[in-house]
Amino acid sequence: MDHLFSPFRLKGLDLKNRIVMSPMCQYSVTAEDGKPNEWHFQHYVSRAVGGAGLIMIEMTDVEPDGRITNRDLGIWSDEHIEAYANIVKEVHRYGAKIGIQIAHAGRKAEDAETPVAPSAIAFNENFKQPRALETEEVKEMVEKYRLAARRAVQAGFDVIELHGAHGYLIHQFISPYTNKREDEYGKDRTKFGVDIIRAVKEEIPEDMPLFMRISAREYVEEGYGLETSISFSKAFKEAGVDLFDVSSGGEGPIGGGGKPGTHAGYQVPLAREIKKAVEVPVGAVGRLEDPVLANSVIGNGEADLAIIGRGMLRNPYWSLEAAKALKMEAEPPVQYMMGFK
Numbered sequence: 001m002d003h004l005f006s007p008f009r010l011k012g013l014d015l016k017n018r019i020v021m022s023p024m025c026q027y028s029v030t031a032e033d034g035k036p037n038e039w040h041f042q043h044y045v046s047r048a049v050g051g052a053g054l055i056m057i058e059m060t061d062v063e064p065d066g067r068i069t070n071r072d073l074g075i076w077s078d079e080h081i082e083a084y085a086n087i088v089k090e091v092h093r094y095g096a097k098i099g100i101q102i103a104h105a106g107r108k109a110e111d112a113e114t115p116v117a118p119s120a121i122a123f124n125e126n127f128k129q130p131r132a133l134e135t136e137e138v139k140e141m142v143e144k145y146r147l148a149a150r151r152a153v154q155a156g157f158d159v160i161e162l163h164g165a166h167g168y169l170i171h172q173f174i175s176p177y178t179n180k181r182e183d184e185y186g187k188d189r190t191k192f193g194v195d196i197i198r199a200v201k202e203e204i205p206e207d208m209p210l211f212m213r214i215s216a217r218e219y220v221e222e223g224y225g226l227e228t229s230i231s232f233s234k235a236f237k238e239a240g241v242d243l244f245d246v247s248s249g250g251e252g253p254i255g256g257g258g259k260p261g262t263h264a265g266y267q268v269p270l271a272r273e274i275k276k277a278v279e280v281p282v283g284a285v286g287r288l289e290d291p292v293l294a295n296s297v298i299g300n301g302e303a304d305l306a307i308i309g310r311g312m313l314r315n316p317y318w319s320l321e322a323a324k325a326l327k328m329e330a331e332p333p334v335q336y337m338m339g340f341k
Helices: 038-049 078-093 135-155 169-174 191-203 226-239 268-278 291-299 310-314 318-326 334-340
Strands: 008-010 013-015 019-021 054-061 097-103 159-164 210-215 243-247 282-284 305-308
Touching: 013 097, 019 318, 038 054, 038 078, 054 078, 054 159, 078 097, 078 135, 097 135, 135 159, 135 191, 159 169, 159 191, 169 191, 191 210, 191 226, 210 226, 226 243, 226 268, 243 268, 268 282, 291 305, 291 318, 305 310, 310 318, 318 334
Parallel strands: 019 054, 019 305, 054 097, 097 159, 159 210, 210 243, 243 282, 282 305
Antiparallel strands: 008 013
């Protein structure tokens, strides 16, 4: 029977358990030109020591102006590869696997002089007015994702995840709320995502799985719901996505009528429905830091992976503590063994 500490295999990826450290931006003031540094090294490696099966590097951007802020990570240059490779090597030393989330913030790029987007619609009155990308520029953006994936492979990552959620650029193209284009990328709102998926698949090894984070529903009056997200997830699966990391929202101000819950596991039903309708493995997110709840999500077949965010920010050893709480086998470093007897 599957549970939180059962192994998981997808193509060439073998995880020792179903626990994933969620990609979470560090906004590190010491990050220079998008390169990970000592803070990022310590941050990610400590979660590998702490027993997670998969560590996911935070939103990492395909060009400098694609960052949310200038304190964020990037992978737009070959000069970034070595720093990521050092983190990958050390994470592997402690028995974890590691992925990277590749992205572009689009209209939510706070520090870009002029953000870009599918359409010239600002996120809100506090954000800069974006410029709509020309059709040829959209195609050039696809190539930037391709090159980012190539560098991620060279750095030794086990998984690549595309960020297609939370109101960032891929999501902006998907959503009728933010995509008012009249060209091919407006007539088919999945095309940008599909083109990126196909480009990335051409760069990664055949046995490397491709993850994609999606917003399964939006929380604005004109936003889409599950019917739409099931439809575009099928298109993305057909293009080459192997697992969906199912989240929600992020596209605009949250309307009172559509405000999401904040209770534990509030997004799990979205993951369950995507898994059932699209027939694809999924990861569930959203306040799953109670080990009993995370274990039940896996055991009940609602999701294949439990993606933990805030819990791991508070405690690098969340995975080891979860094993102890659930009375399941885990392997802390020998130096910490006495603490788990």
